[in-house]
Amino acid sequence: xxxxxxxxxxxxxxxxxxxxxxxxxxxxxxxxxxxxxxxxxxxxxxxxxxxxxxxxxxxxxxxxxxxxxxxxxxxxxxxxxxxxxxxxxxxxxxxxxxxxxxxxxxxxxxxxxxxxxxxxxxxxxxxxxxxxxxxxxxxxxxxxxxxxxxxxxxxxxxxxxxxxxxxxxxxxxxxxxxxxxxxxxxxxxxxxxxxxxxxxxxxxxxxxxxxxxxxxxxxxxxxxxxxxxxxxxxxxxxxxxxxxxxxxxxxxxxxxxxxxxxxxxxxx
Numbered sequence: 001x002x003x004x005x006x007x008x009x010x011x012x013x014x015x016x017x018x019x020x021x022x023x024x025x026x027x028x029x030x031x032x033x034x035x036x037x038x039x040x041x042x043x044x045x046x047x048x049x050x051x052x053x054x055x056x057x058x059x060x061x062x063x064x065x066x067x068x069x070x071x072x073x074x075x076x077x078x079x080x081x082x083x084x085x086x087x088x089x090x091x092x093x094x095x096x097x098x099x100x101x102x103x104x105x106x107x108x109x110x111x112x113x114x115x116x117x118x119x120x121x122x123x124x125x126x127x128x129x130x131x132x133x134x135x136x137x138x139x140x141x142x143x144x145x146x147x148x149x150x151x152x153x154x155x156x157x158x159x160x161x162x163x164x165x166x167x168x169x170x171x172x173x174x175x176x177x178x179x180x181x182x183x184x185x186x187x188x189x190x191x192x193x194x195x196x197x198x199x200x201x202x203x204x205x206x207x208x209x210x211x212x213x214x215x216x217x218x219x220x221x222x223x224x225x226x227x228x229x230x231x232x233x234x235x236x237x238x239x240x241x242x243x244x245x246x247x248x249x250x251x252x253x254x255x256x257x258x259x260x261x262x263x264x265x266x267x268x
Contacts, residue, residue, distance in 0.1 A: 003207075004209065004210055004264055005037065005038055005198065005209070006037065006038040006208060007032055007039055007040075007209070007210055007212060007260070007264065008041075008042050008192065008209060008210065008211040008212065008223070008228070009029075009039060009042065009212050009213075009257075010041075010043060010183075010213035010214060010219050010236075011041055011045065011057070012044075012045060012153060012154060012214075012236060013153075013154045013213075013215070013233075013236015013238070014213060014214050014233055014235065014236060014257055015057070015062055016056075016057070016060050016062075017155065017156055017235075018157075019057075019059065020156065021060040021062065022236075022256060022257060022258075023256070024257060025062060025256075025257045026061035026062050028257045028258050028260055029062050029064075035265055037264065039068060040069075040070060040192060040196060041053075041069045041070065042188075042192060042211075042219075043070070044072045044121075044147065044148035044150055044182045045071060045121070046071075046073055046094070046095060046120030046121040046147050046148070046163075047094055047095030047120075047123065048095060048097070049073075049097055049099045049100050050066045050071055050100055053071070070188075070191075070192050070195075071097075071100060071182075072120075072148050072181060072182030072188070073101055074100050075182060075191055076101065076118070076145065076182070077100065077103060077104050078191065079145070079181045080101075080104050080118075080145065081103045081104070084115060084145075086105060087105060087115035087116045087143075088107045088114050088116070089105060089107065089114070089116040089117075090109060090114045090116070090118065090133065090134060090137050090142070091118045091120065092117065092118065092119045092120065092126060092130050092133075092134050092163075093118075093119065093120025093121060093125075093126070093163075094120065094121050094122055095120070095123065097120065106118075109130075109136075109137070114137040114142045115142055115143065116142055116143045117134045117138055117143070117144050117170075118145050118146075118147070119144070119147065119163050119166070119170075119178070120147045120163065121147070121148070121150070121153075121162055121163050122162050122163040122165070122166060126163070126166070131169075131170070135170060135173055135174065138170060139174060143179070144167075144171070144176045145178065145179050145181065146178040146180045146181065146182075147181055147182045148162075148163070148180065148182035149167050149168075150162040150218060151165055152237060153237065154214070154236045154237045159237065183215075183219060183222045184218040184222025184223075184225070186222075186225060188222070189222060189223060189225075189226040193226070196209070200226065200228050207228060210229050210230065210231060210251070210264065211228050211229070211230040211231070212230070212257070212260060213232065213233070214232070214233050214236030214237050214238045215236075216232055216243050217246055219232070220232050220250045224248070224251075230251055231250060231252045231253070231260065232250040232252070232253045233253075233255070234253065234256065235257070
């Protein structure tokens with residue numbers, strides 16, 4: 001990891017759990033900034049807007065600018081504006097992220113001629129009526145676009161089931177494959193790299209950027225497929241058996257974000 005200038009940080013499970021700071025996270029972010037690293041915060045969170053994420057991180061003692069936050073809804077809005085302009089989109093999601101879906105036409109399940117079923121994250125607002133409405137729209141010809149396909153996420157009450165489990169069911173029931181826009185899709189990481197104007201280099205060892213996450217598939221595997229070296233932290237949703245089953249080989253595995261400043265400064 002010679003010449004690293006930018007650090008891409010996942011939020012849930014790396015910096016916070018249920019928006020409470022992981023020990024050492026605020027200090028680690030401050031140390032990275034003081035050392036001159038550029039920071040970008042990448043998240044598949046679909047329950048909060050970028051503005052709200054900034055507020056919640058500030059409440060955890062982590063100061064972040066909204067322009068540094070790259071969310072799945074933000075990437076999805078850009079994708080839909082390009083590939084489905086003006087489409088009538090049925091949003092199935094827990095939380096309100098309409099603010100970050102600028103230019104996307106959202107409609108209710110009773111509207112005829114739904115063009116796109118757009119899935120976000122699971123939660124109390126997503127039950128049988130919402131999933132069945134999505135199923136019916138897909139059966140009628142709608143495309144299926146997913147902000148992510150996470151199977152689970154980490155909270156202070158333990159792992160919780162996420163939309164990925166329902167997405168598999170929709171795909172199996174309708175024969176349609178979802179287009180995934182958030183992590184681990186190449187489009188998501190490439191969009192971030194494009195905005196930051198950074199290069200991964202011909203070899204991962206020469207990359208100007210690294211990714212840090214707790215999800216071996218979405219964070220580490222997704223980044224590495226785009227040529228970005230990736231660090232896995234043993235916090236959040238990290239599980240040793242999941243790492244073994246994945247077949248993914250992280251560039252480094254560290255105990256927590258608190259260990260990151262020492263790692264990246266040592267490899268400069």
